[in-house]
Amino acid sequence: MLRGLIYAIISACSFGFLPILGKIAYAHGMGTFEILQYRFLFGALILGAFYAVTRPQLLRIRPRSLAKAALLGLIPYPIESACFMGSVKYIPASTTSLILYFYPVTVTLLAAFFLKERVSRRQASSLALVVAGCAIVFCDAFMKQADIRGILLAVTSMFLFSMYLVAVQCFLRDENPLTITFYVISFASVAFCAVAGGPATLLNYGRDGVLIALALGLVPTVLAVTLLYMAIGTIGSSYTSVFSTLEPVTTVIASWIILGDPIAPWQVAGGLLIIIGIVWPNIDLLRQGHGATHPA
Numbered sequence: 548m549l550r551g552l553i554y555a556i557i558s559a560c561s562f563g564f565l566p567i568l569g570k571i572a573y574a575h576g577m578g579t580f581e582i583l584q585y586r587f588l589f590g591a592l593i594l595g596a597f598y599a600v601t602r603p604q605l606l607r608i609r610p611r612s613l614a615k616a617a618l619l620g621l622i623p624y625p626i627e628s629a630c631f632m633g634s635v636k637y638i639p640a641s642t643t644s645l646i647l648y649f650y651p652v653t654v655t656l657l658a659a660f661f662l663k664e665r666v667s668r669r670q671a672s673s674l675a676l677v678v679a680g681c682a683i684v685f686c687d688a689f690m691k692q693a694d695i696r697g698i699l700l701a702v703t704s705m706f707l708f709s710m711y712l713v714a715v716q717c718f719l720r721d722e723n724p725l726t727i728t729f730y731v732i733s734f735a736s737v738a739f740c741a742v743a744g745g746p747a748t749l750l751n752y753g754r755d756g757v758l759i760a761l762a763l764g765l766v767p768t769v770l771a772v773t774l775l776y777m778a779i780g781t782i783g784s785s786y787t788s789v790f791s792t793l794e795p796v797t798t799v800i801a802s803w804i805i806l807g808d809p810i811a812p813w814q815v816a817g818g819l820l821i822i823i824g825i826v827w828p829n830i831d832l833l834r835q836g837h838g839a840t841h842p843a
Contacts, residue, residue, distance in 0.1 A: 551781030555790035558774035563797025565767035566640035580743040587736035589764025605726050620734025623711045630704035637697030639808045644798035646701040648821050649681040653709035673827040680820030687813040792822040
């Protein structure tokens with residue numbers, strides 16, 4: 548149990564460092580597509596090497612599954628990632644992260660509309676809390692006269708991520724998530740290498756650039772993804788989803804400590820409402836221990 552919780556916490560914190568590393572990469576002169584190129588390329592290389600040494604069977608994939616991974620990795624995932632990283636260029640990392648966490652609302656509404664999933668009263672109250680939290684975050688962003696380009700890119704990223712999650716739910720049934728994830732990341736790296744001109748551009752940024760690229764591939768990509776699925780396999784998705792709320796907390800605190808971004812009281816209040824809204828629907832499952840089941 549404790550091991551699974553540690554996996555979930557480290558995974559959430561690792562994801563939370565993505566916008567922080569993006570800000571640092573921008574400060575070193577990297578472009579949006581370059582940053583994403585390095586993230587996915589190094590992520591695919593590290594993850595592929597890890598699988599080859601530890602579980603080589605994860606590298607085997609059926610042609611039909613490979614086609615699914617190609618579709619996801621070449622179209623929706625790169626576009627969503629580009630919008631997210633583009634927003635980090637214009638607005639604080641913490642604001643981008645908190646806007647993204649509006650996605651539980653849109654995912655629930657999309658699932659209810661397209662998949663005919665029922666929305667319970669607890670889910671409805673949870674969504675109301677998330678909406679209230681995001682409204683406060685938006686209000687705080689506009690009060691600070693945040694760049695509208697960053698806000699629009701963050702909102703677009705959130706909507707695309709929501710649709711991506713619903714598509715994955717329908718599209719990847721009976722697939723091994725670890726295998727699919729590796730190939731989605733690999734195809735995303737191909738897409739960004741084609742747009743950004745290839746990894747040779749990394750030589751222009753010296754040792755610091757290489758370290759940033761490695762960090763992007765290792766922390767918010769390999770560590771975040773593999774530990775996420777290890778957490779789900781150990782303690783179940785319910786517990787893991789609760790601890791995923793540490794992601795925006797990590798981003799807010801790290802942006803304050805590392806980047807010097809101020810933390811406004813309104814931002815804290817909005818973030819707390821978002822976190823409570825995400826945790827609220829899982830309370831009964833956690834009390835009953837349903838989160839301890841292992842996925843198939």
